[in-house]
Amino acid sequence: MKVLLVEDNERVARFVARGLRESGHVVDHADNGRDGMSLAAQGPYDTIIMDRMLPGQIDGIAVIEAIRKSGSQTPILILSAMSDVDERIRGLRAGGDDYLTKPFAFGELLARLDALTRRARAASAATCLKVGDLQMDLLSRKVTRGERAVALLPREFKLLEYLMRHADQVVTRTMLLENVWEYRFDPQTNLVDVHISKLRQKIDLESERPLLRTVRNAGYRMSAGD
């Protein structure tokens, strides 16, 4: 995956670029809005990581607006030290696709980037989700693991749906909080883990091959393979 990183802080840029390269991505870096804009125009990129505040005349929001005006649909993840709801809304309105507040964990950044590019690739309209022998019928709202019917509470269903829609990706706790519960705050306790472990008890019986796995320091991944 080819990523454009527009970030003026050298240390943060190095940290993000190194991490992305280690995950097998190609990274171009610009440390100001003007360079970022010209790189974005030259290149096709799979995704753009844009710092909200950039030195000089052109800040991140302006770059995003320019990119969107040129007709590009490249998914953009905004990085910002401003955590206000207003700032988030402004960034998303300008054409950003997701918003991550600094400081962040690299796992969080990677997971969100992954979710963004897949979302761009396939905005699935499927009525049936499938991971290994786990099936979810979105119309009848029935879940089966092989031959076995799995009875879920409404919220557990929503949680599983999100995980299955992002199969083979790392999904962080924050992503789950935001998308399953629509909570934009950190409850400071391990509640997401508790919900996940309850869900796991229902879909992964001891005799079965585990589908829902914990990814250390990042979150969870739903996957049929290893």
Next chain:
Amino acid sequence: MIRSSALTLSVGYVLLGIVALVLFATPLWYAWRVSVNGGRTELLQEDAQRLSAIFQNRGADGLARFIDERIGLQIANERILLLADASLKPLAGNLPQWPSGVPEQPGTYTVSISVAGREIRAGLVRTALPGGYTLLVGRDVARLRPLEKSFWYGLAGAAGIFSLVGLIGGLLVRRVVLSRIDRINQTAARIMQGDLSHRLPLSRRDDEFNTLSRIINRMLDQTEQLVHGVRNVSNSIAHDLRTPLTELRSRLEELVILRPPNEEALAEIEAAVADVDRVIDIFNALLRLSKIDAGAGRSEVVEVDAADAAAKAVEFYQPSAELKGISLTFEERGEAPILGDPVLLAQAIGNLIDNALKFTPENGSIAVETRRRENGAVEITVADTGPGIPEAEKPRVIDRFYRGDASRGTPGAGLGLSLVGAVAKLHAGSLELFDNHPGLRARMILSGMA
């Protein structure tokens, strides 16, 4: 400044009073004049008619005799009486000759006439009698001048007394006002020097100064509270951030000194990252609180159903409660719509439940309840069976960072209830803490954002 303003005020009042006096006296004077003039004219006309009747009965000689008799009797010699023949030669009366300046035609006049070089301003009634005789009945108006004069003198005197009383009164008021303002100034000066505990004195009379003093005192109460709060917060920030930062620092320094093998080093570094996350959490919570306090987040105002939000939060915390063997129940009593910030409300309810979960022992119970009051306000109550909060500590737990002795050693930045308090305040409401016998019953009462 104050001195001159008090003086200006009293002088202004006096001037205003004099203007009022003049305005009041003018119509009075006018009415008096009209009635006196009118009365005079009528009297003169009556007199002229009576004399005419005498002329009819007794003839010119009879009238002349009557007039002479009357003049002889008259005490106040203000009446002008004159009977003249066809050539205006006086037959009887108190004027030596026919005066000049009397209009030719019979009628009622007020004119200046002159008799033997004497100028008289007079009201006159000229009557033509049969046989060419003319009767003149009149009155010397100038004789009324002293009366007018005394009217105006009286008025001027009144104005003078009024001014004097006004000035003395103004000076007295000034002294009273000044002394009270002086006291306010002195207190303010002392407060400016940094002693926020001083308050303006209140007098027994419930006057405007008392109202002003009370308002200023209330302002001072708030300022003192804020200053106190800021001091507390900086102390608490120092404490709560210093702890994880100290751990972090010693962890990193140990790594440098001990240079442990890779595996161990990795674990230490991960622990260091967790330390940093704790610092970030506290920091974020603080930022959010200060934003709520500043009344920000108002852009997010929508109608929120508190019952819905509470149900969702209860569902969210349910697994955690089950793990601890606590029964977490929700009792909804109909919809509880309110204008507010959905994110903050969700967080406030979450904090209340989270708090209850932290302190409720195993096999305890937590009951969440939402209710709409008759006045439209919404109540969200979270009642637990934990240790509760001692009465003395209740006001303080809503303080930022305050942690009761019971909570030492439990996780959390001590910001939970203060955030709930701040959110309640933002929604024009309050957070109240009651005893649940045993346990704590925390209740948010929200009126909603405007």
